[in-house]
Amino acid sequence: MNRNHCLMALAIAALTLSAVTPRVHAAKKVLYFTKSSGFEHSVVARQGDRMAHSERIMAEICAGKQVELTITKDGSYLTPDRLREFDTIVFYTTGNLLEPGTDKHPAMSQEALDALFAYVKDGGGFMAIHAGTDTLRSEPASEYTKMVGGTFRTHGAQEVATVKVVDPNFPAMKGLPVEFAFQEEWYLHQQINLGKDMRVLMLLDCPNMKQDMYKELPPQPMTWCSNYGDGRVFVTGIGHREDVWEAPWFKGMLDKAFDWTFGDVDGDASPNFEKFLK
Template sequence: MAGPALLVYTRTTGYRHDSIPAGIAALRALGGFEIHAREDPAAIEEPLDRYAAVVFLSTSGEVLTPAGRERLTAYVEGGGGFAGVHAATCTEEDWPYYGELLAARFAGHPPVQPGRALVEDRDHPATRHLPPVWETTDEWYDFSASPRPNAHVLLSADESSYAGGTMGDDHPLAWCRTQGAGRVFYTALGHPAEAYADPLFLDHLRGGITWAAAAR
């Protein structure tokens, strides 16, 4: 029996991640969800109430029409779940509401390299399965400001474990928050295709998306 439906939106008008197909395949393989993967802006203009959550998977640039923005706003404010993965913070940069929704904007990154992620919440579904110090390889996003004032941080970066971080001691990587009646989850991880074969990362995604989808 199919589980709750997710709209996995992967439109890009900027940089396109080679890992998007691996991400879609991984979400399908997680089980428990019926995945509707779409690229066209019409996907967000259509009624969204049938979805437990909308997932922006490494979207980039301006990816929504004015009608899509209105539809997404009403959906989240009315109790819909939203999850952003990796480059979702490089998206809709001229739409203030979207910046508030995700609570942070992408500012840059050093080269892909190994580093350490520190779990801040040992009880949340997105992080409770992780070791307290998670050693992984990814593209360690920096943000223009910490989302901490407006979000509950789940995972942060240990900048001493890799080269090129710019945020210092307060460098969130994954967080969650509420927006209206909806729930929002974001993880900065997920750049390399190999991430989507990592059981720890897959459990991180499953937990975060499941938490966001539970609002409906």
């Protein structure tokens, strides 16, 4: 384990221990993986030994849920045995994680990547946030893309745009307005729904956006879920900006998404993609 990971684990352990009260059942465990083999987003960039912005918010969310959180950029930390210690694994990653790439932290092994797929298929929880879809891209689509449900294609300049919640009964969508607008870097995805298993939860209102690259399109999936084998996968293209991570609605969405990926609450993940996009 490298020095950065040790420091991060100690910081999270201290935060978690201060938040946890004694109880009979073991705490849920989350792994937040923030390696950037490609472009490094500001919300996962660390300054020295300080946690990155999104890492601090994730720690806050997990502490509030009395969830044990481990954060790492070290791909070698993800071993087959270790992956199975967690109830949900969260990726805010970029590029080919089998290579050290931009941030120079150790890469994942192919064995670990295969173990990740097996872990989810066997009933594990998985989340991909924003650049989690800009990860392990390939043509034809990688198994990672099939599991996640799509891969990053492009984005335009940041702008204020509207998202529409299309499944208000799904746990992570509860309490959100039916429509609301905010400034963000809006991803467009490709290789979408190859497994024919996507349940769209939130659409980006592309026709009413300013830039031609968006407004020429029908509304696009921005948040969705699926079952990958027996596992539960939650994906959102949102999460580029620091102020988005600070927003109570975004924190609440991730908080409630964990309840579903843990299997603590029911949520309809049956496919509905063709209801919105042909």
